Amino acid sequence: MNATTHQLPTSDEEIWRYSRIGELDLASFRDGSASTTVSGADGLGPAEVGDASSAPDVFAAMNAESPAVVGLRVPRGTVHPRTVEVLHDVDGDGVMVRPRLVIDAEENSEVTVVERFASADGTRALVLPVVEIRAAAAARVTYVSINELGRDAWMIGHQGAVVGRDARVRTFTVALGGDYARVRAEVRLVGQGAEAQQTALYFADGTQMHDFRTLQVHEAPRTRSDLLFKGAVKDRARSVYTGLIRITEQGTKSEAFQTNRNLTLSHGAWAESVPNLEIETNDVKCSHASTVGPIDEAQRFYLESRGVPPDVAERLVVLGFFDEVIDRLPAIGAVASVRSKVGTKLGVSR
């Protein structure tokens, strides 16, 4: 299958609005694969790839044609004792890679999976990943995605979680890398009492752009979703957040929360936040909040009035801003360095 036969969307389409899709020259990439290593997966069985016909867009469809699949099936009733780490090192210049990760948590099982994407600055790459998460009844899945791609990599990724009765899925997305990195993150709560928590931390500088589209879909009663996305843009970087809470007629007595907060740290930086609600039933509890703005002047003055220099005050306030999301991250080795990496991006040595 030649990927170049796919028809690319344009930014005229509403879901690609604000995106940089118009800059993508698919023909300039050759099909390739990342160096993928998996650790901590002993004892997990292979998982089946879901139905490709439901791919939400052309990039997910292209991924579905790729043989690069890591499948993790967590047997019924088991708590997987180790954190599974999946590292994709994108080391070929000019390649397109399409890794798929399938997490199939059977009834009453538990697993934590960290997926990391890395490449060197100067390596031109197009990364089109998909993660499929299926949590059967009472299963508990924690999934962490860390984008540490270099400055010349593009990512257009998809996260899809289907959450069954009384199951809980938590996803964390840390986006620090890439030239343009877009993630579509969808949770579908399909069983009564299903619960999802989505958290993201993103920080773009230079000419980077981070682009998120989130969907919280409640298709069963008494389901709960809680989304907290916090981002910062610096220099001439940009970010877009578009989020939708949809509660269908079946979603009575559900609760859905969506919060997106953005800091603009430079005059040339730009962030957009577009929250949406679509509710087809009564008797639900929903809220959404979104903010875009610079560092709070009063906080900056407070710290400076103690004798803290302005660049340090900015670092403290930005790290403090992200503290709420960093606090939610699971306490595992792979995420321990997130805070210091944010500090590095702020360009303060201490």
Add this chain to the structure above:
Amino acid sequence: MTVLEIRGLHVSVGGTEILRGIDLTVRSGEVHAVMGPNGAGKSTLSAAIMGKPGYEVTAGTVTIDGEDVLALPTWRRAVAGLHLIMQYPTEVPGVRLLDVLGEALAARGGSTAGLDQRIAAEAVRINLDPSLTARAVNVDFSGGEKKRNETLQMGVLRPRIAIIDELDSGLDIDALRDCSRRVEQATAEDGLGVLVITHYSRLFDELRPDAVHILSKGRIVRSGGPELADELERDGYAAFA
């Protein structure tokens, strides 16, 4: 011996002149109280001395031991020895006191060795629940906890001059006593000079002023000893307008 000298200070906010020529001299170990009714310009004085954005000095000078304070950015004013205890201390989400004081001391070229213990010792002195010092600065603190925290920071940073803006607002009587007592002790122990801005004289039970200045419509209309506060208490501000 440190001298904070304010000469002919005029300050405007949003194009409106609030302070119209203030002269004050505060020396080490002295407590000067600036008292006045609401709207007299009391808080403008503290904001202008610390360089808060939006407060424009249109004339006059402020110096500390001869150094031009107004030429310095805010953080350097603090490093030069000024400390502001705010009327409404700002909540700074996710930023811990230890980090703020560590950075503040580092900027002064001071040592941060044993900072944890110094904070804990000051917390005991000021009756602040030590667990609060591990939390984000001022976030979800009560009014009293905020002022105790401000006073604790003064104790750790050991400034030469403290500017205290409306210490008693939002404060219960116990917290007011603890905070004003700690400031009074610093005047004796460290030779701290104090410029305390207040509407009411109730904090003078513990923090004893050497001089009282009455501020009205942007000018100091009268200066005197502590007895002036008693006169105010008796006659009210109307007598000085």
